[in-house]
Each structure stands twice: as structure tokens, then as C-alpha cells.
Amino acid sequence: MAERLDLLAQRARPDQILKHGILVLATLVALAPSVFMILTSLKSQQEYTFNKVGLPQDVVFEHFHNVLFDSGFLGWMVNSIILAAGAVALSTVVSCLGAYAIARMQFVGRGLLFSISTSLMAVPPVVMIVPLFVLYTQLSLISTYQGAIIIYAGLITPFSVYLLTSFFRTLPREIFESARIDGAGDFLILLKIVIPLSLPALLTLVVVNALYVWNDLLIAIIFLQDDAKRTLMAGISVFQGRYGDQIPLTMAGMAFASAPMVILYLAFQKHYIQGLMAGSIK
Amino acid sequence: MNHSSRFAPYLYVAPLVALLLFVFGYPLVRIFEFSFKMVRGIDGPWIGLRNYDLVLSQPLFWESVRHNLLLLLAVPFMVVWSLLIAVVLYERLKGWKLYRVVLFLPYILAIPIIAVVMKKMFQFNGPVNELLRWLSLDFLALDWIGSSDVALWTVMLLIIWRESALGIILFLARLLSLDESLIESAKLEGASWWQRLWYVIVPQMKVVIEFYVVVSVITILSAVFAYVFMIGGGRGGPGTSTMVVELYIFNALIRTSLPGIASAVSVLLFLVSLLLIVPLFAVRRRANEEEVG
Numbered sequence: 236m237a238e239r240l241d242l243l244a245q246r247a248r249p250d251q252i253l254k255h256g257i258l259v260l261a262t263l264v265a266l267a268p269s270v271f272m273i274l275t276s277l278k279s280q281q282e283y284t285f286n287k288v289g290l291p292q293d294v295v296f297e298h299f300h301n302v303l304f305d306s307g308f309l310g311w312m313v314n315s316i317i318l319a320a321g322a323v324a325l326s327t328v329v330s331c332l333g334a335y336a337i338a339r340m341q342f343v344g345r346g347l348l349f350s351i352s353t354s355l356m357a358v359p360p361v362v363m364i365v366p367l368f369v370l371y372t373q374l375s376l377i378s379t380y381q382g383a384i385i386i387y388a389g390l391i392t393p394f395s396v397y398l399l400t401s402f403f404r405t406l407p408r409e410i411f412e413s414a415r416i417d418g419a420g421d422f423l424i425l426l427k428i429v430i431p432l433s434l435p436a437l438l439t440l441v442v443v444n445a446l447y448v449w450n451d452l453l454i455a456i457i458f459l460q461d462d463a464k465r466t467l468m469a470g471i472s473v474f475q476g477r478y479g480d481q482i483p484l485t486m487a488g489m490a491f492a493s494a495p496m497v498i499l500y501l502a503f504q505k506h507y508i509q510g511l512m513a514g515s516i517k
Numbered sequence: 518m519n520h521s522s523r524f525a526p527y528l529y530v531a532p533l534v535a536l537l538l539f540v541f542g543y544p545l546v547r548i549f550e551f552s553f554k555m556v557r558g559i560d561g562p563w564i565g566l567r568n569y570d571l572v573l574s575q576p577l578f579w580e581s582v583r584h585n586l587l588l589l590l591a592v593p594f595m596v597v598w599s600l601l602i603a604v605v606l607y608e609r610l611k612g613w614k615l616y617r618v619v620l621f622l623p624y625i626l627a628i629p630i631i632a633v634v635m636k637k638m639f640q641f642n643g644p645v646n647e648l649l650r651w652l653s654l655d656f657l658a659l660d661w662i663g664s665s666d667v668a669l670w671t672v673m674l675l676i677i678w679r680e681s682a683l684g685i686i687l688f689l690a691r692l693l694s695l696d697e698s699l700i701e702s703a704k705l706e707g708a709s710w711w712q713r714l715w716y717v718i719v720p721q722m723k724v725v726i727e728f729y730v731v732v733s734v735i736t737i738l739s740a741v742f743a744y745v746f747m748i749g750g751g752r753g754g755p756g757t758s759t760m761v762v763e764l765y766i767f768n769a770l771i772r773t774s775l776p777g778i779a780s781a782v783s784v785l786l787f788l789v790s791l792l793l794i795v796p797l798f799a800v801r802r803r804a805n806e807e808e809v810g
Contacts, residue, residue, distance in 0.1 A: 250710065251610070254605045254608060254610060255610060257601065257602070257605050258602070258605055258606070258610065258613075258616050261602050261616075261620055262616060262619050262620065264678070265619055265620050265622055265623050265678075265682070266619060266622070267638075268626075268631060268634045268635060268638065269622065269626070269634075271634065271637075271638055271644060272634045275637075287643065287644040287647050288644045288647055288648060325536075326536075328532075329532045329533050329536050330533065332529045332530070332532060332533065333529060333530045333532070333533030333534075335529060336526045336529035336530045337530070340525070340526040340529065341526070342526035342527060342530075345526075348530060348533075348534070351537075352533070352537060353798075354794055354798075355537065355541050357735060357790055357793060357794045357797050358541065358545075358787065358790055359735075359738075359739030359740060359763070359786060359787075359790055360740075361739065361742065361763045361766055361767070361783070361786065362544070362545070362548065362739075362783045362786055362787045362790070363540065363541060363544035363545070364544075364766070364767075364770065364783075365544070365547075365548055365551060365766070365770050365776050365779045365780050365783055366543060366544040366547030366548060366551065366780075367540075367543075367544055368770060368771075368776075369547075369551075369556070369558075369559055369776055370543075372558075372559070373559050385536070385539065385540065386540055388536060388540075389536050389537065389539060389540025389541065390540060392533065392536055392537065392540075393537070393541075396533065421522075421525060421529075446625075449627070450627040450628060450629075450743075451743075452628070452629050452742065452743040452746060452747075453742045453743065453763070453767070456746075457767070457770075457771060468627060468629045468630075468743075471629045471630060471633060471747075472629060472746065472747060472751065475633045475636075475747070476750075476751075482637050485633065485637065486634065486637070489630045489633055489634055492627070492630055493626055493627065493630050496625055496626070496627065497622070497625060497626070500622070500625045501618075504618060507621075507625065508621060508686055
């Protein structure tokens with residue numbers, strides 16, 4: 236009862252208003268670019284010249300139409316999906332096998348492999364590009380999906396191994412022992428027991444890694460220079476250069492490009508937040 | 518233990534080792550080799566330390582380094598802002614979960630997208646300046662993107678805006694795991710909000726704050742390429758006012774085709790990142806211990 240009175244008294248205090256004020260201000264700051272992007276994308280080019288901040292007086296959808304049908308956005312998006320799916324699939328398979336061995340098997344160099352792999356999380360991707368670019372030029376792997384997928388898969392793997400190894404180590408030992416008594420081999424245990432039990436961790440991992448590949452610009456502009464192979468982020472840099480003065484059109488492109496990730500975020504908030512916290516090193 | 522199972526672990530880690538050797542091992546060996554060579558195309562003659570001499574005597578390289586270091590000034594602002602928001606969110610005012618979802622949004626949007634949007638917002642005749650003039654703050658209506666004195670600060674604003682979202686979520690997660698009885702007893706003993714924050718809450722957040730600082734330093738020294746590339750029109754402009762080390766490497770490799778020079782700078786950046794791995798692992802380990810304990 237006393238606690239409730241205390242709460243009531245608190246609610247009326249002016250510092251509660253201040254705290255709400257801070258949150259409202261922070262929300263406005265966080266949302267302002269998205270609001271500007273969406274409002275502007277619905278204005279005509281003429282209207283934007285005199286109405287930069289307000290609501291659109293005449294809502295037009297032609298910019299979205301143009302983005303969809305007269306620009307490379309759809310193709311770039313498909314490329315980004317291919318790369319993210321390919322890199323995440325490759326890295327997940329490699330990391331599951333490796334992390335299982337590190338967490339559950341005895342072998343020479345186990346600790347060393349884990350320390351080196353974990354340390355690689357802190358090496359900036361830009362350090363690796365020069366030799367890979369020279370090598371890829373030599374092997375004609377520039378502007379190929381497989382070439383970029385291997386690089387992306389490699390860059391996200393240290394984090395995957397770190398997360399999966401930590402997770403596999405928390406699984407109770409009895410599960411493994413009873414499976415072994417039933418005659419299951421390591422591969423069967425990994426496939427039928429460890430992976431199903433690790434689905435939440437795997438989902439988190441897929442979210443973080445897919446987001447990394449989807450959002451990357453550096454690797455994309457260096458290793459995928461051919462217009463047909465361009466990713467969404469690299470495409471955006473071309474698009475804004477070409478249509479820089481057509482701001483409503485540019486904003487429609489940005490709104491379209493950010494929609495998939497925002498929708499996924501709103502649908503899978505918990506995994507995003509957990510995953511990005513775990514992956515904050517990236 | 519039979520014969521096959523002794524080798525089995527190596528089969529499991531073989532793809533991992535191969536992938537890491539290709540994407541990290543090979544390049545990390547090669548940048549050292551290339552940095553001592555005059556590489557034309559795929560290889561070239563040894564030239565000793567000439568690449569390093571050239572890089573270290575070039576004003577543009579030092580300007581790039583200086584810009585990365587200046588951007589580090591964003592870190593204290595990021596820490597203070599995200600700490601403030603996290604602490605207020607922790608009060609669990611009405612609707613705090615909704616605020617949390619919205620406040621994390623900046624971190625979800627891709628850097629190139631948000632950089633393009635910000636670039637348009639901060640144009641000289643753009644909405645931000647229009648708003649500032651309307652508020653009679655004309656002296657603040659700067660040429661945010663087009664002036665070489667201001668552009669780097671605009672990049673910094675953008676970095677603070679986006680990277681603070683991560684701080685908010687990290688700090689809030691730590692706060693929600695704190696033992697509330699301590700805070701309650703401080704409240705009962707009559708400690709004011711500020712006293713509770715300063716003497717009870719912040720000391721318990723020391724490790725997560727350190728972790729966030731180290732991660733942010735690594736980000737700013739080695740992962741601001743996308744910000745700068747988009748704001749500076751791909752060239753660190755206007756002029757060289759937003760040139761950073763990553764863009765220097767990119768230019769040396771792609772625009773001027775000097776892999777030797779690009780490698781020398783890569784080696785230097787790699788050595789700096791090695792220095793940062795030590796504090797990173799120290800704070801990461803302590804953060805994990807705290808979570809368990």
C-alpha cells in the first residue's frame with residue numbers, strides 16, 4: 236500500500252515529465268530521417284522545392300513506380316538476397332561442423348584454433364581486400380557470386396564459430412552420452428540432436444550474418460563491379476550519384492530499399508536485438 | 518577409441534580451417550609481402566621500405582589518420598547519450614517497450630541508406646537548415662555537406678546518431694539484469710535520482726560501458742567506410758575533408774592501382790587492430806563473467 240502511494244506521488248512529480256520529454260525527444264531524433272524519407276518520397280519534384288518539411292499536399296506514387304520499374308533496384312535486391320543466402324548458408328555449415336568439434340571433441344590445436352578464430356573478429360575487413368582483389372583479378376573471380384560469397388562467408392565465420400561454440404558447450408553432457416550409448420555417431424548427434432536444440436542460437440546467427448552481408452558496402456563495390464552483379468547497397472551509391480538532384484525519387488528508392496529489413500526487424504525484434512548485441516563487435 | 522574417430526575431429530574442422538586460411542590467413546601474409554614490393558598487376562620487385570616511406574611522408578595519409586582520430590570524439594557523446602536514454606528507459610515509464618523498439622531503429626537501417634537520407638536532409642537548402650532558420654538559429658544553418666570545414670562533423674553526427682542505438686540496447690540489457698534490491702534500498706534511504714544513478718547504477722555498469730567504448734573505438738578506426746563513402750561522394754570530399762584510412766586503402770587499390778601502397782597502409786591498420794584486440798578480449802571476458810556471476 237505504501238509502495239502504491241509512493242508510486243502515485245512519483246507519477247505526479249515534474250521529473251516524470253522531464254523523463255518522458257527526454258524519451259520523446261530521443262524518439263523524434265531516431266525517427267526524423269525515416270519520416271523525412273517517407274514524406275518526401277510521396278511529394279512531387281516541384282512540391283519538394285517549396286515544401287521540404289511538411290506533409291505532402293498532393294500524394295504521388297510515381298516515384299515508387301519509377302524505382303520499381305525504371306531502375307535497377309529489383310535486380311540489385313535479388314543479388315543481395317543471393318549473396319546473403321549463399322554466404323550465410325556456407326558459413327553456417329562450416330561453423331556448425333567446426334564449432335561442434337571445438338566444443339565436443341578432443342584434438343591437438345583445439346584451443347589454438349578457437350583463440351585464433353575468435354581474434355579474427357577484431358580484424359577490420361578492409362585489411363583483407365588488397366591480396367584478395369589481386370588474386371581474384373588473376374582468377375577472374377571479380378564480379379562473380381561465388382567469389383563474393385566466399386569472402387562474405389569467411390568474414391562472418393569467426394563470429395559464428397564463437398557464438399555456436401559457446402552455445403554447444405552449454406548443452407548438457409547427458410544428451411551426448413545417452414545418444415552415444417544408443418550407437419549414434421558424431422555426425423548423427425550433430426544433425427539430429429545438437430542442431431535442433433540450437434535453433435534459437437542459429438536463428439540469431441542467421442539474422443546477424445544476413446544483416447551484415449545485406450548492409451555491407453566495402454566488399455560489394457570492390458568485388459562486384461559488374462552492373463548485373465551489383466548489390467543493393469552498391470546500387471544505392473550509383474543511384475544517388477545519378478539522381479542526386481531528384482530528391483523525392485531518391486527517397487522513394489531509399490524507402491523501398493530499407494523496407495525488407497525494417498519489416499523483418501518488426502517481425503523478429505527479439506532475435507534482432509539479441510543477435511546484434513551478441514554481434515556488436517561486427 | 519578406434520582409428521577413424523582419432524581423425525574425425527580434423528575432418529570436422531577442415532572446412533573451417535580452409536575458409537579462414539583463404540579469407541584471413543592468405544591476405545594477412547600477403548599484405549606484409551606486398552607492402553615491401555612495388556606491385557604492378559599481380560606481383561613486382563622488392564623495394565624494401567619504400568612503400569612505407571612514401572605513405573608516411575604523404576600529408577594525405579596523415580590527414581586520413583587525423584580524421585579517424587577526430588571521429589573518436591564521437592565516443593564520449595555516444596556513451597553519455599545512450600546511458601541517459603537507457604537509464605530513463607529503465608524507469609519503465611508507460612510505453613517504454615515501444616520506445617525501445619523505435620530507439621533501436623537507427624541501428625537496423627543500413628548505413629548507405631541512412632547516409633543518403635541524411636545527406637539530403639543536411640543540404641544547404643535542405644529541411645534541417647530550413648527548420649533552423651525558422652527557429653531563428655541562422656548561425657547554425659551551416660553548409661553541412663558542402664563545406665570542407667563542416668563535413669567531417671556531419672559524418673560524426675551521423676555516427677553518433679546510429680551507433681548510440683547499440684549503446685542504448687547494450688546498457689538497457691545490463692540494467693535489466695541488475696539486482697533491483699540495491700536500487701530499492703538506496704531509494705528507501707532517501708538517495709535522490711542522481712545519487713542513485715551515480716553511486717548505485719553507474720558503478721555496476723562499468724564493464725558494459727568499457728565494452729561499448731572498446732567496440733566503438735574499433736568501429737570508428739576501422740569500419741566507417743560506408744559513412745564516409747556516401748557522405749563524401751565516394752572520394753572523401755569536399756576536397757579531402759572526410760578522407761579516412763579505409764578510403765585511403767580503397768583509393769590506393771582501386772583508383773590509383775597501387776596494391777603495394779594499399780598493403781603498407783593495411784599492415785599499419787592491422788597492427789593497430791592487434792593492439793585493440795587485447796582490451797577487447799579483456800572487457801569481453803569480464804562482461805561474460807558478470808553475466809554468469
